[in-house]
Each structure stands twice: as structure tokens, then as C-alpha cells.
Amino acid sequence: MDPLSAWWRVASPWPDLPGFYTGGVRADRVGDPADAGINDLVGGLISSVRGQSYLAWHDYQIAAELHARLVGDSERPDDLLLKDGFADCAARVSLSLCVGQGEAEKLLHRALALRDRLPQVAERLKIGRITDEAVRKIVARTDLVDGQPCAADVDRDIVAELDLHDGAWSMHRLQAMCDRIVFRHDPDAVREARRRAKDARRFWTRPTADGMAQVSATMTAENALIAKAAVKALATATCEQDPRTLDQRRSDATFTLLTGNVFECLCGREDCDAIIPEPGTAPASTVVIHVVADEGTVTGAKQNAGFIAGQGVISDEQVRDLVARPDAVIRPIVPKGTPMNPDGTYTLPATQPANPYRPSTALDTFVRVRDGYSVIPGDPTSAFDADLDHVEEFDHEHPGAGGQTTDLNLNAKGRFGHLLKTFGDWVDEQFRDPMTGRLRQEFITPEGLIIPGDPENLEQLLPGLRRIRFKVPGALRDARSAGASRAPQGSETPPTRSQSRVAAKHARRQQERERNRRRREEEGE
Template sequence: MVDRSVYRVDPDAVRARRKAAVDARGFWTERLEDGMARVEATSTAERAIAISRRVDALARAVCKDDGRTLAARKSDAHFCLVMGVAWECQCGSDDCDAPTVADDDGPSARAVPGTGSSMTLHVICDLETVAGDGETPCFLDGYGVISPAHLEELISEPGVRVAPIGHSDDPLAPHSPGDPYRPSTALDTVVRARSLYCDVAGCERPAWVCDIDHVHEYDHDHPAHGGQTCPGNTGSKCRLHHNLKTHTAFLDDQTVGRDGRIQSVIITPEGLTVAGPAFDGTDLFPALKDIQFTAPQNAPPAPDTATEPAPTRRRPRLADKHARRHTEREHNRRTRETGQQAQAADPANDELPPF
């Protein structure tokens, strides 16, 4: 929020600071004890993100029997990428199932597919800023707020593609054709641009490496009974928090305020309510709240493929779990709304703080 305010108040100073920072980029090494050394460099944010993702992808291209830690593999992967050395899993097994690529100069070496020079980065910005007519700050996924001057540099790079969304009055499709469970490309983009990060407060996983989650669970057998694929029922969650929500007693909820802002909460197994992030993409780009989607359509019920007699349970365990969560969400909403109404009616809340 501070960066957004500074970028809007004094864009000329931001441009000058940006130029000075780029000119000061550098590279150096530092001697450490025990025969070790540290390699450091400063670069533009987009280059740092590209390097980090490339190193991370290569470091994870090993089988489960590789004995190195992830941090150690990243160090080795960085060396292999810089020096052009083949990446190898160090499990020592001839039956290693890590990806392989043929090496013309020797035996097969381990490598991750797609380790070429291209890399996809996502920048959220207004069309006016893209055209050079606006001074609205932009957002680089994986980094944060950047200035319009920085955006100009990114757009000048070869291979950049500008993909406008929500620039017409026609409502967009919320899900993929023929599959109401899968968000459409438009909804996927809007949800990530709205969240910026994982929707759990304090989590800094970038939105474009998160999962798109149905807050109210989607009922595949009876779509009309489950959560819809729409802006108000989808959010961004990193894989850790997505699994916590799905497989444990953590409960999440999401509502749309009168101002169109998405409000999310997490209820812990102990009953503690944790509010979602106070800052999201609509603070930077209010027009995100104006993008309209058509009402989601319900898919036909899944075909009954059971060959055994129907169970004697009133409903399956998963349906019981979803029903319990729905009841808990409704109870929590009523409790929260009652507390907000009581607080608003208290005359003491109209007094100024005792400074």
C-alpha cells in the first residue's frame, strides 16, 4: 500500500530511483569458512523471478531417493544452469524415474523438461498504463508493486503478450465449456489478479503458483447442491493451505461485501476466526470488481456407475462433511453479522480515541 501511494504521488522520483537502482546492479562472491563461498547478484525483479523459478524447477527434477536437501539441490542446479553442465539425480539407482534427456557425449543425464530460455511472468496493469497514458502502479506476480516506468521496460522485451480482460460490456464465461467445475481462463485470471497471493493471511505464495479453490465445495454428483464456479466462490490457495482446508478440520468462508470486495476468513479447529488479507488486487485495480460473469450453469448429475447395492447410510461421508461445513459457515456468518451490528449500535464506538 505504501509503494502504491508513493508511485502515484511522485512518479518522477520513482522513475529516477528506478534508473539508479538498475544502474547499480552487480555481481560478487564472498569467501566463507570450511571451503565454501557465497555467490550473490542484484538484478531486475523479473530476471530474479525467472532465475529462481528455473533453479527451483531443475532442483525438483529428481526422484524421491535423492539424498540432498532441496536447498542443496538448488545450489547444484544453479551451478549446472550457469555452467551448462548436465543435471543428474544423485540417487545412484539405474531405475531412477526422474526425467531424462539424451547426452550425445555420454550416458543419459537427468534434466527437467522446458529448461530453455523462455519463462512466463504475469504483470497486472491498467490498459491506460500499457498505452503510456496512465500512472497507475502495476503488479509483478512473485515480486509486488512496480512502477509504470518499469512496465515500459517489460513491454519493450521481445515475446511480451498483452492480454486485455474485462474491457467490454459482455459478461464473461465463468467456467470451461462443458465442464462447470473448471474455471474459465477469464475467471482464473481475475481470481488470481484479485488475490495477488494465497488467500490465507500471512501467506506470501504468489497467486499464479497457487490453486484455484472452490470455497464452498463443488458437488460433482449433484452440481446444483454444491458450490458454484463463480467469482464469489473461488479463491487462490497455495497447495499447503488448500490441502489443510480439504483434508483437515480447518474451515474457510468467503463473502462479497456491499462495495464488491471479497472478504475471506479461516476458522481453525479450535474455533478461532482469522480474517483474510487486508490488501488485495482490488486496492490496486478497482475495475476488477466491475468485471461481470454470466451465471454458472449446473452440469447434469454424474452417471450412476455403482454395481453394488446402495449403502444404508443416509448420504455418503463426503456429502456429510460438505453439509456440516455448510452449516458451520452459515452459523459463523450469523455470529459475525450479529457482532458487527452490535458494535455499530454502541454509542461508545462513535467517540474519538483518547490520544
Template sequence: MSSSSVSWQDLPAAFVGGIDPSYPDEDPINDLLLGLIDLDHGRSYLAYCEYSSVAVMFDRLVAARESSDGFIVDGFADCASRIAKLRNMTRHHAEVLLNEAVALRDRLPQVFECLRDGLIAPWQAKLIISRTDLLDDQSFAPVVDASVADLLRHRTGTWSRKRLRDMVDRIIFRHDPNSVRERRKEALDARGVWTESRGDGVAEITGVMAAENVRIAVAAVTALADAACEHDGRTKPQRMSDAMFALLSGATFECQCGRDDCTAQIPEPGTLPPVDTRIVLHVVCDESTLAGTAHNSGLLDGHGIISDDHVRDIAARPDTTVSFLVPPGTVPTADGEFTLPAHQPADPYRPSNALDTHTRLRDGYCVEPGCGTSAFDCDLDHVAEYNHTDPADGGQTTSVNLNAKCRPGHLLKTFGDWVDDQYRDQHGRLVTEFITPEGLVIPGEAETNEDLFPGLRRIRYESPPAKAPPPSPPHEHRPARTGTRAANKHARRRAERSRNRRRNNAGPEPTY
């Protein structure tokens, strides 16, 4: 066996991030960041080459000898054994690699090309494979493959794990809702509870149940774990483990701070803390699906796409409250749109309940790329900063100027030098972008829930009134000042957003 003559160290610097190790401090931050993108493209291409080679091995060692396979040793096991021994990996991982290679080449050839071209990362390819398992031997599999690949190629923005998962699931449901429903039934039939020893005196308990029940159970465990006072020395996972045992067994959950002045409010065994704790799950669907006159998919917050039957099952639960974003009886405009109030009557800064809910439904998750925090657990942020002194001169409370950010992302934007921008492009799609302190524009997520619920685009909000600033008290000798630090910072951010629009030629100049 001859060793490879390829020397990866001899590759040009452009292929490995463009870093000169001799002068690491001289590379601009933006060049370093862009170099990471080049490395990602290379990682994708190497994965494509790996899958291609493994698929050829499958053809020669598996497909070509199926008729002569034995009862125990077959071509698949023989091929996996070769890969496992050569690469010092388990046979299971070698079999997974074989299955992924064949799935990409034969079931998802256009997605496979997206991996080759660096449009997706290897982990994204694996996720798409896992979400399309039910497409084997389905006539519409090429249509799903083409639809997913088309969005990957032509949709501007990034794909986080949850956004990509939801996109693939909604495309599959659109083409074959019956398979999705049948798969859910089979999954529910397989529910149960299992235990397994993990050694060293600990064991693991696993419960499989309906997704909404899991969310409720986790919320109950979390609420009880949070009943301990701030001086409890356990980590949150440790407190949740103890709280789960208390709820399952009826034992008392106790704070372990050991202090005489403990402020913990520990509930009675088998109950939640007596602090008006409510467990709220958000299930989103359109009105016709709820009524059973349409068969569109819905969204279970924290879980992802669910079938129309699943939506109606949850709606029929006795503990479910159904509410409507557009109040029943609201009269649409001539073009079928609905107009709702944008802000609280007494405070143009505070969004109305309708706009607050609409923003969270539309975003689904934190808008920062890669963040999977539910929008219902996020802060709502004015993208262009609201001017409390003169609202007409600052970012107003509108649908386009609000988005959901997790608490760390919100704080980083508020107190750091990051700038984000949000606008609708020439096709009416909501675009979010983030600008680093060095001026590098990072695209936001490629989709919002408007792709899942197009009816959200039919809702409009009244423009906030332009409120004139209060008159300044007369001061004959008051020194002149160009603006506060906050005002200057906001002005710089407005200028950066305007430059971003001109640089990208992506839309009209922002209005504030």
C-alpha cells in the same frame, strides 16, 4: 546506576497471554490463541516505548549538538555508541534503531500511533519504514502517512508481509510516481555482480539486475535443478547451486544418484531440460497503462509493485506475450461492466480460463493469512464445496466462491476440520475468513488486488446453470440413508458458514 524496580513476572496474567502455568491443560485452545494476540499487542507497545525513548536520546545527543560535531565523532555516533555498549549490540544495529525511531516519530507519526495501539507488529513497522525511505523531505509525506494509517485502522483483516509491502508501494506511487521511477533508474544503474569469500572453501556470488531478469534466472536454475531424478541425494538448494554453476560456466549438470536405471533427462550444457520447459512471468497492468495513456502502477508477480514505465519496458521485450483478461472487442453492459463465461462449457465444476485468470489476478497470493505463495502457483479452491451430484445444492463455480490456496492450505481445508468463508460485505469488498476446528474466526488478508486494479470489480461472470440431479434407479428395498460422509461434512461446513455470517452480521446469508 540504580537497577529498575519493574518486575515483569508480577504483571497480571491478562498481559502475558492469560496462561496459568500450574494448570496448562485446562485452558481452552481458543483462549490460548487469543492470548497470543494479547502478547502481540504488548510486544507492539513495548516497541513503541523503545522507539520513543531512543527518539528522545536522539534529540538530546544528536540534534542538540550538530553545530559542534567533529569530523569523525559526531552526536549520532556518540548516541549509537551508548546504546550499543549498554545493550551489547553492534554499533550498526544501534544506528538502525536510531534511524527507525526518528523515522516513525517524525516521518510516520500516525503509523507510529498504530504501533502503540497494537494494530501492527514491530516487524510491520520496520517494513513500512523501509518502503517509505524516499519520503524524506517530501511535502506529501504526511499524506502517505495518513493514508497508510487509515487503512491499518479501518480495513478489516490481516496484513502479511507482501500484502503490506504492496499496499504501501501503491500509495507512494499514487502520490509521487516520478520519485519511484527515478529510484528504479538509480537501482538499475547500480546493477552488477560481486563475490565474497565465506570461508571453509566456499564463496558467495551476488548478481543485481532487473527484477524480471532475476525471476527468469531463478526459474531457469530451478528447471535445471529439477532435471535430476528423485534418487539424487542432494537437497534442492544444493542442486540449484550446482545448476547455477552449470548454466554460468557451460558445464554439464549431472544427476548424482549413481543408479544404472537413472531416469533424469539432463540437457546439453547451457540449455534447459528438453521437456517443453517454459519460463512464465506474470506482469499485471490495466490496458491504458500498457498503451501509455495512463500512468498507473503495475504488479510483477513475485516482486511487487512496479512503475508504469517498468510495465511498458517489459511489454516491449521480444519474449513478452501480451494477453487480455477481457478479450478486445467485448461489448460492455450499460453500466460499463463486462460479462464473461464462468466455467468450462462441458463441466460446470471447472472454471473458465477467464475466471481462472481473474481469480489469480484478484488474489495475487495464497489467501491464507501470512502465506506469500504466488496465486499463479496455487490451487483454485471452491470455498463452499461443489456438489457434483446436484450443483444447485453445492458451492458453484463463481468468482466469489473461488480463491487461491497453496497446496498445503488446500489439503488442510479439504481433509481437515477447518472451514473458510468468503463473501462481499456491504461495501462490496471481498472478505475471506477462516474458522478453526474450535470455532474461532480468523480474519483473512485485508486487501486483494482489486485495490490496485479497481477495474477487476467491473467484470462479471455468468451464473452456472442449476443442473438437476439424475434420477435415482428404482430400488424397492434400498435402505434409507441421510447422506454420505462427504455430504454430511459439507452440510456441517455450510451450517458453520451461516453461523459465521449471523455472528458477524457482516452480510447476507450465503447462496450455494
């Protein structure tokens, strides 16, 4: 008999973790600036995540081996016993780690999925290219191909995408990547899963602590967005003196819309100027749901996936369901009648006629469609709710000198990320990767640490986007080529006070970008 308590007293199997997992930063000496600068500390966090990934892989290997020894090939898919071999195996994990039986079974399921369906993904977890959170997302999004002939191809294609990126993945972009790959290999399974999910929509409540309860419902993504907008509109109908927080008003608004009761402003003032709709009626509001798809999918000529802004990849069937709604409005990025160029591309105006700073309607829509989400890593803000930002700053005094309004110099940023750059010392770059042709971003911290952006955008889902070009007005193009009124490229001389503070900041950022461009060119040699 081996008492479990003995294992808690055994020395750590990792008494001296290598620098690959710690970044060379010693936790007992991080207070010494000589031992660890700002970039060293950030690098130490990144290395720690790699170590956690390795330990997660280690756990999955052990869990899979437990299953092999205790269950092996004796498990039958038609076994209806509550206590079967799988449950018995999971019980050991449950009791030893003090987690629920359900959580232990999920760990075993992920371990088997990595072993049997996603062995190459498992290797990327081992070397720290992805996190355990990413693995959970990949396993869940590829469940449809379990046992299918295309499973190995899905594993291969996902890993090919993972290997294109040296940084962390945002979970919403990782999910979009997995969904488009699965749809490409097995669209029928995706469509059937969507039908089953739609049939299984439901409503339920769950009691929580302190006399409260949680109300939940599952519904189609478009209905959820409409419901969210209705709740938001009613919650913001109160005056500014209402003492409730926005979340509290949203909760009360949800109850009002469900029951038809009265929603009131609680400011208590006789001269309250709030306009509250009548009970049982939703507030007057326009709900816009952005659905992106290629023309062939909309007409039914093709069976490609689409995308709902803020939600993710959807099937071609769901695209056509949305198009068939009586309130649907279809707006192509390329207007009807636009002539095709000899190479099969289309050229559209980049800016508004009277303002070279403002993007044209076509360019504004194109950038939001292309980015899908905010380009700031980890920010799930939909590109349609984000700010469009000039990557290289626009020079309002000399429009031909600063960063111009083009598709390659615009991207979508969540409001906080936009403000961080505008009022801080952060620098970002956007460029075409010469090796893959993909649009990439890099973010440079005030200390000079270069952080790669997400590699996934909607160009991979909608390759027709690459056939659209944008034309900069001729006068601006000529001024830019002449290098009017801008800091010399590669100059390390700080700007003099003859420049404004804004101009000086722009010049410094331009120098930073030039250094990074030279670095990328040298790395590509």
C-alpha cells in the same frame, strides 16, 4: 556514575502485565485445561504480540528522545565526519544492548521516521494493531517520501488501511499496500528510485563457515525470475535416484550455469535416464512471468502502477519495459469485442461449457489477478502458483446445490492451506464487507476460533477489476435458487448417515457459515 549492571537488578517495570497483553493466560498455569482452552492459548499468543508491539513502541520513544537530547538540531545533512552526533548517540545504544553500531543506527533511523514521518503509524504500533516487523517494512517502503510534502498523506493513507483490519498483516501484502500508496502520491520518486536501483545492480560473494561461501547478485525482478526458472529446470533434470537434495542440486546447477561446466546426475547407474543439457547451455524450458496492469498503463495513456506475480508492485515505466520485450504476450481478461453492459461493466462466462466445476479461462485468470497471493494469512505463494479452491464446497452430485464456480466463491490457496481445508476440519468464508465493499476472508479453526484474512488484494491497485462480472449457467442458477438437495440454512441438526461422509462434512460447514453470516449481520445492525 550509574553502572549499567545496576539496571539489570532493578525490578521489572511490568511486574503484572494486564490481560490486554497476555490474553488472561497465565504462563505458569497453561498446563491446566480448565484455566486455558485451545482458543485461550491462541488468544494468549495474539495478546503477547500486542505486548511486544507496545514494548517496541516504548523503545522507539526512548531512542527518539536520546537523539533529541544528544543530537537535536545540531545534525547537518552535509556532515561528512565518521563520528558525528548521530553516530555518537547510536554508540550508546550499541554498547548498552551489545549490538553492532549499524544495527543501533537503524534503530535510531526507525525511531526518527516514526516520530517525524509516520506518527500515526507509531500510534498503531503502540496499541498493538501492527507489529515491529510491520513497522520495519513500512519505514523501509516509505523512505522515498521522507521530507516530501506528501509524507503526512502517506502516513494517513497507510493508517486508514491498517484500521480496516483487526488481525495480523502478511508482510508481502503489507509491502504491496505501502508501495501502491507511495506510488500514487509520488510516482516520479518511485521511478527514479527504480532507475537508481537498476544502475546499482551488482554481483558479490561472501565467505561463510566451514569452507563454504555465498554467491549473491542483484538484478531486475524479471531477470531474477528467469534465472530462478533456469536453475530449477537444470536441477530437476536428474533422475529420481540422484542422492542430492533439491537445494543441493540447485546450488550445483547455479555453479554449472555460471561457469559452463558439466552438470551430471550422481545416481551412478549405467541405465540412468536423466536428460542433461550440454555444458554452457541452459535447459529447454518456458519461463512465464505474469505481469498485471491496466490497459492504459500498458499503452502509455495512464501512469498507474503494475504488479509482477511473486514480486510485488512495479512502476508504470517497468510495466512498459516488460511489454516491449520481444517475447511478451498480452492477454486481456475481457476479450476484445465483449459488449459493455449499460452500467459500464462486462459479463463473462464463469465456467467451462461442459463442466460447471471448472472455471472458465477468464474466471481463472481473474481470481488469480484479484488475489495476487494465496489468501491464507502469511502464505507468500503467488496466486499464479497456487490452487484455486471453492470456498463453499462444490456439490458434484447436485451441482446446483453446492457452492458454485463464481468469482465470489473462488480464491487462491497455497497447496498446504488447500489440503488443510480439504482433509481437515477448517472452514473458510469469503464475502463482501458491507461497510467497505472489499472482499474479505475469514478462517475458522476446528475449535471455532474466527481468524480474519488479509484485507489487501489487487482490487485496490487495479480498481477496473470491479467492472468484471461472471455469469453462472442458467440451469445451475435456477437449481440453487430452488435450494435443491441441500441442508436447511441455519439448521443445527447433525446430518444422518443417509448422507456420505463428504456430504455430511459439507453440511456441517454450511451450518458453520450460516452461523457466521448471522453473526456479521447482527454486528452490522
